[in-house]
Amino acid sequence: MRAKFLATAASALIVQSTAFAQEVADQASPVGNTPETIVITGSFIRGTPEDAALPVDVFNSEELEQSGVSSPLEFIKDLPSVGSVLGDTNQFSASAQGNQGQGSLNLRNLGAERTLVLLNGKRTITSPGEGFVDTNLMPLFALDRIEILKDGAAATYGSDAIAGVANFVTKRNFTGVEIEGDYEFIDGSDGDWTASILGGLDFADGAANLMIGVGYQERSELPSVERDYATLPYAVNPGGGWSSLGNPQTYFPANPLAASPANPLGFLVPATGAFIDAQGLNACDDVGGFVGNTEPNNAGIPVCRFQFIPFDNLVEDQERIEVYGQLVADLSDQLRFTVDVLFADSYQTTRYSPSFPPIQGLFGPGVFPQFVVPASNPFVADFIAQTPGVTNTAIPADRYYAFGRPVGWGGNRLYGGGQIGTADADAFRVSGGFEYEFSDRFRSELSATYIRSERTQLVPDVVAERLQNALNGLGGAGCDVSAGVPGQGGCLYFNPFINSSPENPRQNLENPAYIPGNENDLELLDYIFQDNGTIDVEDKYIFDLVFSGETGVDLGGGPVAFAFGGQYRDSSFSARPNSELQNVNLNPCPVIGSTSCDVQSGPFIFLGQSAPVDLSQNIYALFAEVNVPIGDTLELTGAARYEDYGDPVGSTFNPKGSFRWQAADWLVLRGSVGTTFRGPLPSDIDPNSVTALAGIQAAGNNFKSVDVFGNPNLDPETALTYNVGAIFEGSGFTFSVDFWTYDFDDQITVTPGQDIANVVANGPGDGTQLVDCASPLRPLITFSNNDTCGPMTVGNDISRVRTDIVNGPKVTTRGFDFALNYDIDAGFGLISVGGNATWTMDYEIDDFVIDGVTVTEGFDAVGFANFFRDPGTVSEWRGNAYINLSTGGLNARYTFKYIDGVTDERGPTTTPEFGVTTFGVDIEEYMQHDLTVIYDLAPINDVEVQLQGGVENIFDEDPPGARIDLGYNPFIGNPLGRVFRLGGRVKF
Numbered sequence: 001m002r003a004k005f006l007a008t009a010a011s012a013l014i015v016q017s018t019a020f021a022q023e024v025a026d027q028a029s030p031v032g033n034t035p036e037t038i039v040i041t042g043s044f045i046r047g048t049p050e051d052a053a054l055p056v057d058v059f060n061s062e063e064l065e066q067s068g069v070s071s072p073l074e075f076i077k078d079l080p081s082v083g084s085v086l087g088d089t090n091q092f093s094a095s096a097q098g099n100q101g102q103g104s105l106n107l108r109n110l111g112a113e114r115t116l117v118l119l120n121g122k123r124t125i126t127s128p129g130e131g132f133v134d135t136n137l138m139p140l141f142a143l144d145r146i147e148i149l150k151d152g153a154a155a156t157y158g159s160d161a162i163a164g165v166a167n168f169v170t171k172r173n174f175t176g177v178e179i180e181g182d183y184e185f186i187d188g189s190d191g192d193w194t195a196s197i198l199g200g201l202d203f204a205d206g207a208a209n210l211m212i213g214v215g216y217q218e219r220s221e222l223p224s225v226e227r228d229y230a231t232l233p234y235a236v237n238p239g240g241g242w243s244s245l246g247n248p249q250t251y252f253p254a255n256p257l258a259a260s261p262a263n264p265l266g267f268l269v270p271a272t273g274a275f276i277d278a279q280g281l282n283a284c285d286d287v288g289g290f291v292g293n294t295e296p297n298n299a300g301i302p303v304c305r306f307q308f309i310p311f312d313n314l315v316e317d318q319e320r321i322e323v324y325g326q327l328v329a330d331l332s333d334q335l336r337f338t339v340d341v342l343f344a345d346s347y348q349t350t351r352y353s354p355s356f357p358p359i360q361g362l363f364g365p366g367v368f369p370q371f372v373v374p375a376s377n378p379f380v381a382d383f384i385a386q387t388p389g390v391t392n393t394a395i396p397a398d399r400y401y402a403f404g405r406p407v408g409w410g411g412n413r414l415y416g417g418g419q420i421g422t423a424d425a426d427a428f429r430v431s432g433g434f435e436y437e438f439s440d441r442f443r444s445e446l447s448a449t450y451i452r453s454e455r456t457q458l459v460p461d462v463v464a465e466r467l468q469n470a471l472n473g474l475g476g477a478g479c480d481v482s483a484g485v486p487g488q489g490g491c492l493y494f495n496p497f498i499n500s501s502p503e504n505p506r507q508n509l510e511n512p513a514y515i516p517g518n519e520n521d522l523e524l525l526d527y528i529f530q531d532n533g534t535i536d537v538e539d540k541y542i543f544d545l546v547f548s549g550e551t552g553v554d555l556g557g558g559p560v561a562f563a564f565g566g567q568y569r570d571s572s573f574s575a576r577p578n579s580e581l582q583n584v585n586l587n588p589c590p591v592i593g594s595t596s597c598d599v600q601s602g603p604f605i606f607l608g609q610s611a612p613v614d615l616s617q618n619i620y621a622l623f624a625e626v627n628v629p630i631g632d633t634l635e636l637t638g639a640a641r642y643e644d645y646g647d648p649v650g651s652t653f654n655p656k657g658s659f660r661w662q663a664a665d666w667l668v669l670r671g672s673v674g675t676t677f678r679g680p681l682p683s684d685i686d687p688n689s690v691t692a693l694a695g696i697q698a699a700g701n702n703f704k705s706v707d708v709f710g711n712p713n714l715d716p717e718t719a720l721t722y723n724v725g726a727i728f729e730g731s732g733f734t735f736s737v738d739f740w741t742y743d744f745d746d747q748i749t750v751t752p753g754q755d756i757a758n759v760v761a762n763g764p765g766d767g768t769q770l771v772d773c774a775s776p777l778r779p780l781i782t783f784s785n786n787d788t789c790g791p792m793t794v795g796n797d798i799s800r801v802r803t804d805i806v807n808g809p810k811v812t813t814r815g816f817d818f819a820l821n822y823d824i825d826a827g828f829g830l831i832s833v834g835g836n837a838t839w840t841m842d843y844e845i846d847d848f849v850i851d852g853v854t855v856t857e858g859f860d861a862v863g864f865a866n867f868f869r870d871p872g873t874v875s876e877w878r879g880n881a882y883i884n885l886s887t888g889g890l891n892a893r894y895t896f897k898y899i900d901g902v903t904d905e906r907g908p909t910t911t912p913e914f915g916v917t918t919f920g921v922d923i924e925e926y927m928q929h930d931l932t933v934i935y936d937l938a939p940i941n942d943v944e945v946q947l948q949g950g951v952e953n954i955f956d957e958d959p960p961g962a963r964i965d966l967g968y969n970p971f972i973g974n975p976l977g978r979v980f981r982l983g984g985r986v987k988f
Contacts, residue, residue, distance in 0.1 A: 366784020410501025
């Protein structure tokens, strides 16, 4: 299929139908209806054309409508130059955790924090402490165009513009009222919809314009059970969220009388005897699991394998509102005042497993038994009756060691299935300033921007001490643990057995072991499950002063133009644990209130903790730019920027040069070369840590905690970038090709936790392989049994992995961008054919060395899934093509989207029960066909009505299968299936 795609591209190589600079300039006429020369992204010099030395693509609002784009994220994901982006639920990707519901822009797969996103040419709202912009908060309803600069731009804009720049530009001189909305019909979902209203008016005799609008977006949750590929059997996709730690749990009967040096825990004879809850009724199989083993050849602990994916979503429920206001006023013939205000609120709920697997109990990480059910627990009798062989009449058990998770196949009553976390983001931005025309050849702009973003991310987890107390009958907020009587006076018992649940609620599977009345009390569950998370706040003050103009020097192609100025950025970031339980300074140990423990891992059974953080950063910058036209055909441009980050980061100087040569009437040649620089974020150099979750290959792909520590000794990262291209133009025909390269040094990155674990555990294995306790990287791993590492310690004993933000290995990536547009006057209307494509040739990463140990050998990431390593999935080819017909009031557009397939570099995997599986090793290419139709009715009394409709993924193609949790690669395929869209717009 790739060959077929390339053959098509040879004759109609697919490019964006861009709105060319002159057309944009016409739409952007200012308040006084006088001509205005605009600034295209990438330069502070006015009048820079779109086919200038820098590769800038411009998409106007009309084109976005014709493509059926209803959100910034949808637009971004369709750009071939963009790599892996966040946006849909992706809680299982380490890069997405803590950022669910946000939409990032990741040019060239270099990382979202390396793409600078602007609103009206000024910096805009970033996710607190993360350094990237949540594009979902952009007011699409007020946009005039989007400009994408696909080249390093640190010399012009400073840090963050390493990969390029995206500038979202709002409408100017808008009058009237425009109401727009659409609804998308999605099988298995309540559908997605957007609505907006935008109003504008001129006043002060046309010298001023005010525009105000409100937009609302809602995405409905799409449960994973609505798509077969997301919940495949373990034998097909063992990476599809299957765990050996489930519920029904496995229990080990024990008694102090049976304890001995060989059996210190007092397991009853046989010492290895382990029994699956309610197996006498086949409860495990009936509620969705199957009886498996923890080791190959049936030599391990029998378990009821549990798949948590049915309790998760493919798309989470999101609500988002944006309020945008803008005032442009000509105070005199020379002075203009502009101010714009954006308020945005985003709220998302995320479904998780009914309970997370316990990686620690009251005695620290991984210590077995983590939780003990005493025989006095009143629900034990039902467990014994439903589980053959669990009793031993010679030495009756007085307790049962639990191996599994507190809640599993039966679902969590407190949340109606899986746990529910929330992410609430509020943001405010105001930017304003003055533009003053000293003369026709010299002008200035002084502006100030204030940004405040706040994000609260909460995920429930079990508090270990409260769970054990409840197993002992001393659970609940009203129970006095020290003086209470188990099961009496407000003290409650927790039922850990499957007989507490009537069914698997997510898949509607009846539980044969259910006993009415055995359900867990909701107040008790609310006491055991507590929110874990932080409240992050970032404030930014940005001041810009820019002078620009033209000199009297003319070398035959027009006057030499220039721009220079300065910028000051002040940012502060604070993070607060949402509760005392989450605060590592107050509760560092599993026992609440204790500050003395061998491993300070906090009171939760799975999630980590955080400490209060207050950070700040001040940046000063000076920059200059000059454009020199030489004759009628050649333009040379030079730019440079100096930025000072203060101690300990230091300062940097970044130059850039570019040229544009009109070699013929039909041919433009262009090129650029420059250096880029990115200083570490304040959160990067803070020594505190945050915790992510990852399926660790060395631990049999079981999820473990990965702690990420900041590094006060970080150096800035630098890069050399260059671009060489050509533009061919004819009658209605435009074709461009650009070759680009980025060479990175001292890349700011995180040490690879997967590879660290693999080194210490002697390879990825299945979790049963012996570890190397003498490894130099052993201090980076926390093992079970209070971090004990001995001759019998195996990969499954890994509890936590320490990673650090460091200056990593050298990175080089290069490739080609292609673009084509051909307009045909067919008499009855205009037919346009075009599209765009990106060919990523190389993405080479050198060896990753830690303490003298090569943890990751150098590799080329192109063509690989890279699920557990940077830079994520990199397809060799990404492209889209279109055919557009415009006739009368009708516009119809067919679009074909293509993303090249990749290989899972991990190769086949082996399961204890079913042996080797090759599922998802070769992840196929993804192709999608869309159709969008809009029709403008004839105006009636100056009221304009537009009808919109379309079908996305016409042939209902499933995304290609992948051996990860959701069963598909979210950076290649579309999980929605066929989507019907209806919408409309009224303007008056």
